Amino acid sequence: MTAHSPEDIRKETRVYIFVFIALAALTVVTVGISYLDLSTGPAVALALFVALIKGSLVAAFFMHLLSERKLIYAVLVFTVFFFLALIFLPLGSFLNQVAG
Amino acid sequence: MEIPYNVEERPDTGLYNGKLGIWLFLASEVMLFGGLFSSYILLRTGDPNWFKPELSVPMATLNTMVLISSSVTMVMAWASLRLQDFKKFRLFSAATFLLACAFMVIKGFEYNTEFSHHLYPSSNNFMATYFTMTGLHGLHVLGGMVVIAYLWGPGSRMWKTEPERFTNRVEITGLYWHFVDLVWIFLFPALYLL
Numbered sequence: 188m189t190a191h192s193p194e195d196i197r198k199e200t201r202v203y204i205f206v207f208i209a210l211a212a213l214t215v216v217t218v219g220i221s222y223l224d225l226s227t228g229p230a231v232a233l234a235l236f237v238a239l240i241k242g243s244l245v246a247a248f249f250m251h252l253l254s255e256r257k258l259i260y261a262v263l264v265f266t267v268f269f270f271l272a273l274i275f276l277p278l279g280s281f282l283n284q285v286a287g
Numbered sequence: 288m289e290i291p292y293n294v295e296e297r298p299d300t301g302l303y304n305g306k307l308g309i310w311l312f313l314a315s316e317v318m319l320f321g322g323l324f325s326s327y328i329l330l331r332t333g334d335p336n337w338f339k340p341e342l343s344v345p346m347a348t349l350n351t352m353v354l355i356s357s358s359v360t361m362v363m364a365w366a367s368l369r370l371q372d373f374k375k376f377r378l379f380s381a382a383t384f385l386l387a388c389a390f391m392v393i394k395g396f397e398y399n400t401e402f403s404h405h406l407y408p409s410s411n412n413f414m415a416t417y418f419t420m421t422g423l424h425g426l427h428v429l430g431g432m433v434v435i436a437y438l439w440g441p442g443s444r445m446w447k448t449e450p451e452r453f454t455n456r457v458e459i460t461g462l463y464w465h466f467v468d469l470v471w472i473f474l475f476p477a478l479y480l481l
Contacts, residue, residue, distance in 0.1 A: 191369070193370055196366055196369050196370055197370070199366060200363060200366050203359055203362050203363065203366070204359070206359075207355065207356070207358075207359040210355045211352060211355060214348060214351050214352060214355065214475075217475070217476055217480065218344065218348050218480065220480075221344070221476075221480035221481075227481075230481060231481055234476040234477075234480055234481055235476070237476070238472055238473050238475075238476050241472045242469050242472050242473065245358065245465050245468055245469050245472065246465075246469065248362075249358050249359075249361075249362045249461070249465040249468075250461075250462055250465045250466070256300070256301040256302050257301070258300050258301065258302060258307065259302070259306075259307075259310050262310050262311060262314055263310075263314070265314070266314040266317050266318075269318060269321075270317050270318065270321045273318065273321045273322060273325050274321065274324065274325050274328065277325055277329050278325070278328055278329060278332065281329055281332060281333055282332070
């Protein structure tokens, strides 16, 4: 993170408070969705979507990924690729087995 | 001998070493929790006798709020150091530590309620994954608490001798702490709400 003026840092702290309010509100939304009595598919999709927004807020602002070095992004691209493989390869092989 | 790139950025990476180190560690952590999430999805999809008992959503919601609050206090502690305000740093990091304690106490109450309902890791596939994932997450919270307490107490002496290096230590502790918060953000709906 490059050096910032005290005024910049104070502005950042105000943003942190807004992010906190957004995260708290989205937590209430997540709980609210669970009471909607949706079927499994839409319920999972909606809950994951809200969790993704919350996760993105934490990563972008608290972990300051909005203004990070390229090398960190490169590490994260690899991480996301292998994470998706970790989730979808076992699941894909299982679903394939059931279908076959 | 002085360890290089504790404060100044390495010309080739553009980062101080600790920051690259923590991000590589967090990448490995994504794979650790990713493996558990993958197992959870696979078990949930494949177990014909899948059974999920009622868990305390209000308690877990409260814990989510507590952990989110601790993330804010952590980032404020780092911002305070960047503003050269050591007193505020101590205040915010103490708040982070106390919020982490609150999280663990609430989790303890939850575990206690589950045990009193005879719900153990051996009860069924859901409880096995639930205790594994929340237990591992709890251990991460505990680990973070040790580091936060160290930086609040004896570790804070570095502020007098090497303030920039100390600020970097708080920054990378914060990155770890926000990751722990991030994991909970996904654990909460996955285990309690779906």
